[in-house]
Amino acid sequence: MLSASPLPDYLVNRYYGWKATTYAKNESWYQHLAEMGQHPRAMVVSCCDSRVHVSSIFGADQGEFFIHRNVANLVPPYTPDGETHGTSASVEYAVTVLKVAHLIVLGHSNCGGVKGCYDMCSGDAPDLSRSSSFVGRWMELLRSRFDALPEGSEDSRLRELEHQAVLTSLRNLVTFPFVREAMEAGRLTLHGLWNDIGAGSLSCYDPQTREFSPI
Template sequence: MKSAKPLPAYLVQRYHGWKATSYQENRGWYRRLANEGQRPRAMVISCCDSRVHVTSIFGADQGEFFIHRNIANLVPPFEPDGDHHGTSATVEYAVNVLKVAHLIVLGHSQCGGVAGCIDMCKGNAPEMEAKESFVGRWMDILRPKYDLVADIDDSEAQARQLERHSVVISLENLMSFPFVASAVESGELSLHGLWTDIGEGGLECYDPAAQKFLPV
């Protein structure tokens, strides 16, 4: 593999700093994790956005969260068609193997994926309509929810609402997985929908009874 290159110097320096401080101070804990395996109580599906830092938001340590990240924190519907399904595989592993008790979908403000979905639905992003656009075909998961925000004139308000809908549609799609539905119905698993405001540090939780997000 000739195209692979050495790690950038600043990352090498950060690694050595971590190894000499955080790792050294918690070496016993890291070795315990390695020897005993992981037992996370919760899985978090969040966006790839570098500004969303799940472990920081909840003050979590290594071994607490089983984390999966993708564009716009989306979960596709259950489709056992033989194709590659990274998100679906991660959900299956978390629920069936790790037996997590909580499955959290975390959306966020200023989501680029959601903004791209809006542009695509408005006809302003023809490149995303192309069959070979991975992002475009991924955002097709969210496209059905666009009709719910299409009449909102304020572009910022429209985006914030569709960001929240990206969480809701993911929760809906999770329940299309038989093993997820079974675990939820038996009380072994609970689903949670969250949305965080990056700039303000706010956190909202979806209330299915009220059908809206409420501050935590």
């Protein structure tokens, strides 16, 4: 028997509020989306963190972004080994079926996944080091970047590791043949962003300066 419960009242009430306001005012647009399908111009790989709201940051409407969220906004390297790869499947669908023009990796400040990786690699998170930890095994994607961190305060090293999570994903994206093909044909561009949650600021990676610069 499946284990599932009714929605809590506060979510039910929020749904009714949305249906009576936002949906009611834009019903024809929702009907258009349902009938014509999705045609997003960009895919965004962002963190699961509840404080990072991609649509709000860019003032986007429904249908504008194809969004995939995971812990620490990581994209694994291309490994066609037959295993289950939710992130890789999302990238494949966005590039080969939806044919998005832009693929954005969005990192952020105070990332719990990155902090977990930092603690695990420092030997301070034994639970994540266990082979049974899904989070720990996922964050192994970033271990080599931890090993290359410069000296400094923990805060500065954590911020650098957050930046490296974005850059790791960008490097791994170009290992996918269909991503490279789309880039070489001029149909796809990659972008690396980092959001400071508290300041509400957004920085973009510049490959010329090799730094994240404020937008």
